[in-house]
Amino acid sequence: MPPPRPRIPEATVARLAVYLRVLAGLADGGRRNVSSGELASAAGVNPAGLRKDLSHLGPCGVRGVGYEVATLRDRIARVLGVEQSRPCVLVGIGNLGTALADYAGFGSRGFRFVGLFDAAPERVGRRIGGQPVRPVAELDEVVAATAATIGVIATPADVAQSVCDRLTAAGVRSILNFAPVALTAPAGVDVRQVDLSVELQVLAFLGQQRGATATTVEVTA
Structure with a gap:
């Protein structure tokens, strides 16, 4: 071997x-x-x-x-592992969550949402990307039924940790977090952080730095 x-x-x-x-x-x-x-x-x-x-x-x-x-x-x-279809769940169906749920490009990369969840009653029952939005109370049941191992968090920061805890307790072992807060997860759970505000701040700094460099060169010349 x-x-x-x-x-x-x-x-x-x-x-x-x-x-x-x-x-x-x-x-x-x-x-x-x-x-x-x-x-x-x-x-x-x-x-x-x-x-x-x-x-x-x-x-x-x-x-x-x-x-x-x-x-x-x-x-x-x-x-x-793109050839495999990996079931994912998404918690938080605000503007960002809705855009993620409705994005068709994930399917071509081997990912499919099998459960969308939100705590707001007015969002529950809507259909996005062919999936109904379910109450968070049904999260454990859906994860167990679909064998979902990837969870996406697009909630406000103040509830993201509790959602992370619930996902890991349900058996999710990989989490993509869009909430602007660092999460604590048990050993064996991978967490990837996507903080859009931080990325924008980095871009703003780089642009400012580039402008300052150009001004320095012009004055020196």
Whole structure:
């Protein structure tokens, strides 16, 4: 039996997902081959970093030819498990939650919402993306019935931790948190934080820094 392949670092996994998105777009556009330089540029990384990331997949490209788009796309998809349909639940059907629930692109990447939940009575019963919004009281039942292992939190910050606790108690082992608060989860539960306000603040700072640099260069000149 061959030895197990070394674990792929989390940062590399995140970049593989970006490469997959780029390759899917190239394939849809009819491209057959792509060089490491082209793929790296489209993904926003340097070619050396790209080649190091892809080395975790085994031999992929041909020197002087590059990568066969469809083959590399399919290999990354297998590694990331995109071929499997992964059931997810979403808690919090405000503006952001509604947009996430109604986004058709998740299905093509192997994710499907099997349960939408909200605590507000006026939201319960609505249908979004083909799914009815259910009361939070039904969360445990739906997770058990669908074997959902991924939970998405799009609630206000003050209730996000309690929702996290409920998801993990129901058996969810992976959580994507859009609420602007750090969550505490039990060992064995992976939590990914997406704080849109922080990302905007980083962009604002970078823009301010870029403007300050340009002003300094102009004055010096």
